[in-house]
Structure formats: structure tokens, C-alpha cells
Amino acid sequence: MTDKHITDLALFTGKPQYENFSRFKEMLPVSRMAASSAPYQFADGQxxxxxxxxxxxxxxxxSDTFLTETDTSAVLVLKDGAVRHELYRLTGGRDVQWISWSVAKSFVSALVGIAVAxxxxxxxxxxxxxxxxxxxGSAYDGVRIKDVLQMSxxxxxxxxxxDTGSDVHRLAAAMAGVMPLDTFVATMVHEAEPGTICRYNSGDTQALGGLLVRATGRSLTDYMREKLVEPLGFESDAYWLIDGVGMEMAFAxxxxxxxxxxxxxxxxRNHGRWDGKQIVPETWVHASVRADAPAHQPGQPILADHPLDLGYGYQWxxxxxxxxxxxxxxxxxxLVYVDPSRGVTIVKLSANPAYGTSMDERxxxxxxxxxxxxxxxxxFDIQ
Incomplete structure (x- = not known):
């Protein structure tokens, strides 16, 4: 195990990060999920x-300027389940495990759906x-799981x-050993009536990670290995960053x-089915990718101090x-982006050096x- 911590990376300072994002398993404390015993390879299309x-x-x-300016390492385009474009740059590669950051939240949501089923x-x-x-009386005392799923x-x-004093920075500091992640969650502060405001909150996802561990009696690593990594045919090992007591950094x-x-x-895209088997309940998938209340409609979810022209479901x-x-x-x-109307799934993995140096779109x-x-x-509409 390394003595390095996530706070050593100088995130959000403009420092290039693509060298780091491709090798966290070598730099930071992690747990390992072994690749599937039956690896699945996507078909190759034109x-x-x-x-x-x-x-x-x-x-x-x-497009090329955009990929360059955002230090993009990978672009993978699938149409109807077949690979139609696969691009790797910088430190990316087909066998490179890249840090998800908040893409992890959507995996956690899938695991919650499985645990309910x-x-x-x-x-x-x-x-x-x-x-x-x-x-x-703290933030999650008496709060519905659904409200936590919906960042509400x-x-x-x-x-x-x-803001180096912000909650998200304090959460990262918890990863560096200031306190266990579970303690951080247990002591968060209540502010608003649950279900009334959709405020993007990485603490909510860390609470869901704790929920999975307590409800299943298993680590997040172990549960995901059985429920997603194995049945989906992961071709490569996957890794979770962990805190000093072995709890996964569920939010990122x-x-x-x-x-x-x-x-x-x-x-x-396939309603929770994979290779003829229902992995995530179809009803869960449909509920997860819909905004079911005014607070979750596009333009309403709040990131830091401003709304986004995006809606929010169950961690999607x-x-x-x-x-x-x-x-x-x-x-x-x-990003893992899905347009089901066109049968398209796209993965874009990047290390945009300007990210977080402001909270602006620019x-x-x-x-x-x-x-x-x-x-x-x-x-694909014009091909």
C-alpha cells in the first residue's frame, strides 16, 4: 500500500493530470475486482x-481541438452493441483502467437496484x-433512500x-485519513426538507455506498465483482480507491x-438485460433515467451555486x-453517454486540465x- 493520498494530486489547479488518471492503482490505496471469468468482447462494426x-x-x-484541449485519453463509440470508433490518446489504451470520478455514482445506483431486488x-x-x-438529527437521519438516490x-x-474549504474537498481529505468516510457521512449536517431541492452532493453517494455495505454484509468491491463485473464480462481487472479502513470511495x-x-x-440501453439475463431490474433502470418531480427536471439540479441544464434521476x-x-x-x-433512440453508447475519458479552476462552463x-x-x-442519422 502506498503512502500517497488523493490530496497530493493538486486537483483543480490547472496541473495536467492524464499521467495520474491512468495509474491510480499504482499510486493510491485500492481494492481489486478481478476480471470476469467469461470476458465479453463487443462485436466490431464498420x-x-x-x-x-x-x-x-x-x-x-x-472536434480534434476539443479532444486536445480536454486531454482526452479515450473515445469509444458503440452502435447497436458494436464498436464503430475506438480512439486512444496520451495515457489511454484498451487495457488502461482510468479513474471514473463521478461516473462511479451510476454504478452504485445499479448496485442499489440489485440489492433491492x-x-x-x-x-x-x-x-x-x-x-x-x-x-x-444529522443529515441522513430519517431521510428516504430515494431522496438520497436523487441528490435530494x-x-x-x-x-x-x-473552494478548498468546501464539503467536496473535506470529503477528499477524509480519504487522506482525517476520518473514515463512514464517520464523515454520519456527521453531515441537515439543511433542507428532503425531496424539495436537487443539490448535487457527493456525500449522498458515499451514504449509498455505506447502505450497500451494511445491507448486503459485503464490501462494495465484493458485491460489484459478483453482480456487475462477472456477469457483464469485464475484460480487465477493476479497482476502487479505499480509505484507511478499507471503505470504498463510492462517489468517485x-x-x-x-x-x-x-x-x-x-x-x-438494453433495459437492464445482458446476454439474455436480467442483471438490473427493468423497472429500476426506467426509474433511474427519468426525472419524476419538478426539482429533478432540466434546469433545476444545482451544482455548487448554479443550476445545470440537465435533469437528474437515480445517480444519472x-x-x-x-x-x-x-x-x-x-x-x-x-462520460458514459447513451442515446437509446439511436442505439448509441459513447464513452469519453479525459483529464481536462482547466477543470475546476472555475465553476464556469468555459x-x-x-x-x-x-x-x-x-x-x-x-x-449515424446520415450514414
Whole structure:
């Protein structure tokens, strides 16, 4: 085990990170999920070129320039389950496990759905405090699991990456041994009525990680290895970042290859079925990628101090529009984007050096990434 911690990386300072993001398993404390005993390889389809340009904010922008400026390591495009484009740059590669950041949240959501189906969790109407230890009157005391899934727990939270005193930075510090992640969650502060405000909160996902561990009696690593890694045919080992007592960094710590990231998108595109078997309940998948209340509609979810033109489901982002798209999105521009109407799943893994140096679109380029991936998906309409 290494003595390095996530706080040593100088995140959100403009420092290039692509060398780090490709080798966390060598740099930081991790747990390992062995590759599937029956690795699944996507079929190869006719190779397409990426669109030379894409439209954003009223102008045509260069795709190649965008990939370069965001230090993109991988772009994987699937159409109807077949690989149509596979690009690796910098430290990316088919066998490289890349840090998910908040893409991990969507994996955690899938595991919660499985745990409900298996009876480990009675239902998402239960208070999460029936399963995890929290201080009386703290953020998660009596709060429904559903509200936590939808980032509507009412916990006080600041996800401002530019503020070193923000909650998200304190959560990262917990990973460095200041306190166990479970203690951090147990002592978070209540602020708003649950279910009324969708405020993006990495603490909510860490609480869900604790829920899975307590409800199943197994580590997140062990449970995911059996329920997702093995049946989906992960081709490569996967890794979770862990704290000093072995608890997984549920909100952001998953390290997976581009092809194995794509398997979650394909699983959800196919309504939770894989190779003829229902892995995640179909009803769970459908509920997960829909905004079922006003607070979760596009334009309402709040990141730090501003709303985003994205909706929110059960730990999945929902682009504005009528195509039924959904996406797992992580900091530094990690995305697993799905357009089920076109049969398209796209993985983009990046280390955008400007990310988090402000909380503005001009540096973080969240919506621009969606525009770029939409252009790739739409390119199939004219082939």
C-alpha cells in the first residue's frame, strides 16, 4: 500500500493530470475486482470517423481541438452493441483502467437496484438511517433512500471545486485519513426538507455506498465483482480507491477500462438485460433515467451555486430534450453517454486540465461535452 493520498494530486489547479488518471492503482490505496471469468468482447462494426465539427453556443467547433484541449485519453463509440470508433490518446489504451470520478455514482445506483431486488434493502421508501449509522438529527437521519438516490437528501453541501474549504474537498481529505468516510457521512449536517431541492452532493453517494455495505454484509468491491463485473464480462481487472479502513470511495473512486465502462451504458440501453439475463431490474433502470418531480427536471439540479441544464434521476444525468438520453458524468470530463433512440453508447475519458479552476462552463465544459457526444450520435442519422 502506498503512502500517497488523493490530496497530493493538486486537483483543480490547472496541473495536467492524464499521467495520474491512468495509474491510480499504482499510486493510491485500492481494492481489486478481478476480471470476469467469461470476458465479453463487443462485436466490431464498420468504422466511422468522428464528426470534424460540432455545434455549441451558436458556432461550429473543431472536434480534434476539443479532444486536445480536454486531454482526452479515450473515445469509444458503440452502435447497436458494436464498436464503430475506438480512439486512444496520451495515457489511454484498451487495457488502461482510468479513474471514473463521478461516473462511479451510476454504478452504485445499479448496485442499489440489485440489492433491492434481492431483498437486502426492503425498499427505497425506507429511511437510509435504518441501515447506516448516523448521529441523531444529522443529515441522513430519517431521510428516504430515494431522496438520497436523487441528490435530494437535504444535506448541507458545497461541491465547489475552487473552494478548498468546501464539503467536496473535506470529503477528499477524509480519504487522506482525517476520518473514515463512514464517520464523515454520519456527521453531515441537515439543511433542507428532503425531496424539495436537487443539490448535487457527493456525500449522498458515499451514504449509498455505506447502505450497500451494511445491507448486503459485503464490501462494495465484493458485491460489484459478483453482480456487475462477472456477469457483464469485464475484460480487465477493476479497482476502487479505499480509505484507511478499507471503505470504498463510492462517489468517485472506480477505475475501469473504456470498454468496461461502456458495458454499464449498454446494460442500461438494453433495459437492464445482458446476454439474455436480467442483471438490473427493468423497472429500476426506467426509474433511474427519468426525472419524476419538478426539482429533478432540466434546469433545476444545482451544482455548487448554479443550476445545470440537465435533469437528474437515480445517480444519472438527463440531457434536456425528448430523445430519452442519459449519461454518467464525472469531473475532468468522464462520460458514459447513451442515446437509446439511436442505439448509441459513447464513452469519453479525459483529464481536462482547466477543470475546476472555475465553476464556469468555459473551463469545465460539461455541456460542451454533451454537445460533442450528441453530434457523434446524430452522425449515424446520415450514414
Amino acid at each position: 468504422t466511422i470517423a468522428l464528426p470534424a465539427t460540432y455545434a455549441f453556443e451558436g458556432e461550429e467547433r473543431s 434481492e431483498g437486502h434493502i426492503r425498499g427505497i421508501g425506507d429511511p437510509i438511517s435504518d441501515y447506516i449509522s448516523v448521529e441523531p 437528501s437535504g444535506a448541507r453541501w458545497n461541491e465547489d471545486y475552487t 473512486g472506480l477505475n475501469v477500462t473504456a470498454r468496461d465502462f461502456a458495458k454499464l451504458g449498454e446494460l442500461y 444525468w438527463l440531457p434536456n430534450g425528448d430523445r430519452g438520453e442519459f449519461s454518467a458524468i464525472g469531473i475532468y470530463n468522464q 473551463t469545465n465544459r460539461e455541456m460542451e461535452n454533451i454537445a460533442f457526444l450528441r453530434a457523434i450520435a446524430a452522425s
